[in-house]
Amino acid sequence: MARDVSTLGPSEGSLEAGDSARVRTPGLVGVYGAGVALAVALPLRGESLEVGRGTPSLGESEDPRMSRKHARIRFDGQRFWVTDLGSQNGTFVDGERLLVGAPREARRIIRMGSSLFVPSADVGPLERLGVERVDGFLRGPSFRGVLDEVARASRLGTSLHIHGESGTGKEGVARAFHSLGPRSTGPFIAVNCAAIPQALAERLLFGARRGAYSGAEADAQGYLQSADGGTLFLDEVVELDLSVQAKLLRVLETGEVLALGAAKPAKVDVRVCSASHQSLRALVAKGRLREDLYFRIGRPEVVLPPLRERPEELALLLQEQVHRVEPDMGTHVSLLEACLLRPWPGNVRELLVEIRGAVQKALAEGSRRVSSAHLGSGAGTAFGDGEAGPAAREVSAKARTLEGEERARVEAALRTHSGNVSAAARELGMHRTTLRRLLERWDLPSSEREEGDEP
Numbered sequence: 001m002a003r004d005v006s007t008l009g010p011s012e013g014s015l016e017a018g019d020s021a022r023v024r025t026p027g028l029v030g031v032y033g034a035g036v037a038l039a040v041a042l043p044l045r046g047e048s049l050e051v052g053r054g055t056p057s058l059g060e061s062e063d064p065r066m067s068r069k070h071a072r073i074r075f076d077g078q079r080f081w082v083t084d085l086g087s088q089n090g091t092f093v094d095g096e097r098l099l100v101g102a103p104r105e106a107r108r109i110i111r112m113g114s115s116l117f118v119p120s121a122d123v124g125p126l127e128r129l130g131v132e133r134v135d136g137f138l139r140g141p142s143f144r145g146v147l148d149e150v151a152r153a154s155r156l157g158t159s160l161h162i163h164g165e166s167g168t169g170k171e172g173v174a175r176a177f178h179s180l181g182p183r184s185t186g187p188f189i190a191v192n193c194a195a196i197p198q199a200l201a202e203r204l205l206f207g208a209r210r211g212a213y214s215g216a217e218a219d220a221q222g223y224l225q226s227a228d229g230g231t232l233f234l235d236e237v238v239e240l241d242l243s244v245q246a247k248l249l250r251v252l253e254t255g256e257v258l259a260l261g262a263a264k265p266a267k268v269d270v271r272v273c274s275a276s277h278q279s280l281r282a283l284v285a286k287g288r289l290r291e292d293l294y295f296r297i298g299r300p301e302v303v304l305p306p307l308r309e310r311p312e313e314l315a316l317l318l319q320e321q322v323h324r325v326e327p328d329m330g331t332h333v334s335l336l337e338a339c340l341l342r343p344w345p346g347n348v349r350e351l352l353v354e355i356r357g358a359v360q361k362a363l364a365e366g367s368r369r370v371s372s373a374h375l376g377s378g379a380g381t382a383f384g385d386g387e388a389g390p391a392a393r394e395v396s397a398k399a400r401t402l403e404g405e406e407r408a409r410v411e412a413a414l415r416t417h418s419g420n421v422s423a424a425a426r427e428l429g430m431h432r433t434t435l436r437r438l439l440e441r442w443d444l445p446s447s448e449r450e451e452g453d454e455p
């Protein structure tokens with residue numbers, strides 16, 4: 001995998017075995033300062049930490065709205081406390097201004113001047129590893145921890161299950177499982193099981209011989225045959241009917257697939273990576289997933305944390321998206337603060353769509369900075385009461401709408417550039433590899449001319 005942009009903060013190294021046993025370092029994560037997104041760790045080595053303009057970990061670009069001695073942070077072993085030290089522009093916790101000298105528990109976001117900080121029980125991994133960008137994907141410490149598990153699973157096993165909310169980047173992780181393993185030169189076939197009509201699922205997965213059903217005029221390969229020698233990614237695997245699940249299990253156990261209408265099975269050698277936004281164990285208990293299939297594809301499992309638990313990535317993703325849409329557009333601290341306070345049920349996909357909309361609104365107003373006022377009121381907010389978290393079905397409905405919007409934009413860009421992937425990717429402000437993944441996923445055609453066009 002190509003490391004295409006160097007890291008923010010320390011870049012080399014990975015989470016070592018035994019990392020979890022390491023002593024935790026509580027502290028703050030600086031996510032925004034002086035008009036730019038950051039990902040810096042401010043560890044609390046003693047009992048407390050004074051933060052202000054000139055704090056060394058904040059780097060060279062100083063926030064002029066921060067006072068030299070702005071606020072003190074204390075950690076009592078469980079909770080963080082913030083005290084404003086008489087700053088000129090105030091200290092805010094989750095948007096509420098503190099009285100000078102009166103400590104307040106820091107919950108989610110601390111604003112000092114125009115800088116934002118997130119309390120964290122352990123900033124050690126961020127301090128050591130920073131946030132890196134590989135193949136167009138931003139990877140903070142928690143994502144990289146997941147990728148280390150994926151690398152192990154890829155080297156040692158033949159299956160992997162990814163559990164994560166919609167839009168958290170499960171497909172990117174599935175591709176990592178493929179490319180880090182011994183079959184990386186083989187095909188990677190991604191199938192969204194929620195999008196295939198169940199009446200066609202068998203035919204699409206296992207293939208069909210000519211004449212197997214009326215209208216079958218030629219032999220058709222199934223996804224399993226197409227993935228031979230490589231990896232089959234089954235997104236939302238539980239959407240497959242139980243009878244199809246039984247056939248899939250047989251293929252995985254025997255290494256043979258029997259196409260519809262075929263007299264003899266054919267050998268296939270496929271690694272399976274599956275994904276789900278719900279817990280597979282719970283789905284087994286509800287009778288929606290066969291227990292025997294669970295034991296074949298449900299282990300090992302990696303859990304992708306939702307975007308709201310990866311604030312250091314959220315700020316960087318947001319800023320990158322703003323610059324993709326309009327390179328000269330600035331960001332106002334209120335935009336970052338509002339986004340960091342919202343739960344983003346549609347995760348990265350939702351964030352990217354909503355930020356695009358906010359930039360377009362700012363442009364239409366002739367504004368040079370995107371602020372929270374440009375953000376849609378429903379952007380990133382939970383469905384339902386907003387307290388208990390959205391019901392899974394509602395989340396995926398919203399995610400489907402967002403995916404529809406993303407697809408419409410991609411189709412329009414391809415039409416404008418007559419199917420040329422490089423040109424369309426430039427217009428969309430996304431990496432070519434990302435666009436190719438989306439085209440594969442939606443089975444959209446592209447022009448062969450793209451390769452010669454590479455910048």
Ligand SMILES: Nc1ncnc2c1ncn2[C@@H]1O[C@H](COP(=O)(O)OP(=O)(O)OP(=O)(O)O)[C@@H](O)[C@H]1O
Nearest residue numbers: 136137138166167168169170171172348349399434
């Ligand atoms: N860490 C990241 N850095 C950059 N872009 C990301 C990152 N994670 C996800 N994305 C982008 O967010 C979008 C959604 O990601 P992806 O399709 O992998 O999510 P998913 O979990 O598979 O979603 P679903 O469950 O709905 O299929 C894609 O456009 C992807 O490129």
